Amino acid sequence: MAELNEGASLPDLKVTPDRYLTVRYAGASGDFNPIHIDEEFAKQVGLPGRILHGLYTMAQVARAQTEAAGGPEKLKRLAVQFRGMGLPEHEITVSGTVREVRDGVAVVDTVAEQDGKQIIRNAEAELATSD
Amino acid sequence: MPVDTQAAGKTYEPKTYAVGREKVREYANAVGETNPVHLDVDAARAAGYADVVAPPMFAVVYSAPAMAPAVLDPEVGIDLAMMVHGGQEFAWAEPVVAGDEITTTASVKDISERGGKGFYVFETVSTNQDGDTVATGTWTNIVRGV
Numbered sequence: 634m635a636e637l638n639e640g641a642s643l644p645d646l647k648v649t650p651d652r653y654l655t656v657r658y659a660g661a662s663g664d665f666n667p668i669h670i671d672e673e674f675a676k677q678v679g680l681p682g683r684i685l686h687g688l689y690t691m692a693q694v695a696r697a698q699t700e701a702a703g704g705p706e707k708l709k710r711l712a713v714q715f716r717g718m719g720l721p722e723h724e725i726t727v728s729g730t731v732r733e734v735r736d737g738v739a740v741v742d743t744v745a746e747q748d749g750k751q752i753i754r755n756a757e758a759e760l761a762t763s764d
Numbered sequence: 765m766p767v768d769t770q771a772a773g774k775t776y777e778p779k780t781y782a783v784g785r786e787k788v789r790e791y792a793n794a795v796g797e798t799n800p801v802h803l804d805v806d807a808a809r810a811a812g813y814a815d816v817v818a819p820p821m822f823a824v825v826y827s828a829p830a831m832a833p834a835v836l837d838p839e840v841g842i843d844l845a846m847m848v849h850g851g852q853e854f855a856w857a858e859p860v861v862a863g864d865e866i867t868t869t870a871s872v873k874d875i876s877e878r879g880g881k882g883f884y885v886f887e888t889v890s891t892n893q894d895g896d897t898v899a900t901g902t903w904t905n906i907v908r909g910v
Contacts, residue, residue, distance in 0.1 A: 648796055654794070657793075657794045658794045658795070660790070660794070661787075661790045661791040661793075661794035661795075661825075662791070662794070662824060662825055662828075663825065663828055664828075687849045687852070688821065688824050688849070688852065689794075689795060691821060691852055692795040692819065692821040693795070693796070695819070695820050695821045696795065696796065696797060696819070699799070699819075699820065700799075704799070704801070705799065705801065705802070705817055705818075705819055705820055705859065706856075706859050708820045708856060709855065709856055710853070710854065710855040710856070711820070711853065711854055712851070712852070712853035712902075713851060713852055713853070714850065714851045715848070715849050715850060715851065715852070
């Protein structure tokens with residue numbers, strides 16, 4: 634569990650979704666939009682290939698928070714903006730910094746980057762700092 | 765063509781989702797969760813939960829049956845081919861565990877237009893079988909070329 638004091642950085646979460654991750658996430662989430670699972674379809678609509686589900690990437694941002702805070706119940710709120718697109722087989726890094734702590738809640742500024750570009754930006758999390 | 769905002773404020777039929785143990789595990793594995801409370805019933809019970817715990821973002825799974833009719837509603841009029849997911853917010857309250865029945869109500873919170881794009885904001889409120897709120901979601905979809 635990380636210290637959630639003002640100005641503290643959360644431990645970076647790094648994950649490289651494998652080639653078939655989007656297929657497993659489609660099944661797990663029920664989102665079978667072909668841009669995530671069909672390489673040819675994705676290219677036909679102008680994408681570089683199959684792209685990650687934005688909500689999968691948001692789940693990585695959530696996981697960085699719950700791992701830092703010590704469990705799923707600590708995450709009280711998460712708001713994100715999606716930007717650009719995430720790709721399979723490229724490492725994602727989630728980073729975060731505690732902006733302020735008030736009334737037992739740490740407010741965290743957090744982003745997800747891939748290949749030096751933010752794919753989730755302006756994200757804000759609220760973590761309970763006590764039980 | 766201006767964005768039709770008449771559907772703002774519209775609320776849809778509640779939909780109930782039964783949270784299954786293997787579905788929680790399938791989701792937890794797909795997103796890379798390693799905390800055993802999501803994967804192992806004994807570990808979850810030792811931690812004080814009735815069954816495996818849904819990761820917070822599992823909210824998208826139990827909310828989906830309520831969200832689909834709203835996004836697809838002809839009165840809302842979203843051109844799906846031009847839609848991107850612009851933003852997402854969840855606020856969580858009571859934890860969700862396998863065996864829970866989660867009822868979600870979706871509504872159109874706001875429809876607006878800026879710079880040739882339509883902004884469609886939906887809200888979902890999810891409660892468990894005891895009537896306790898488990899999550900509130902705000903879903904912002906952006907439609908280009910409106």
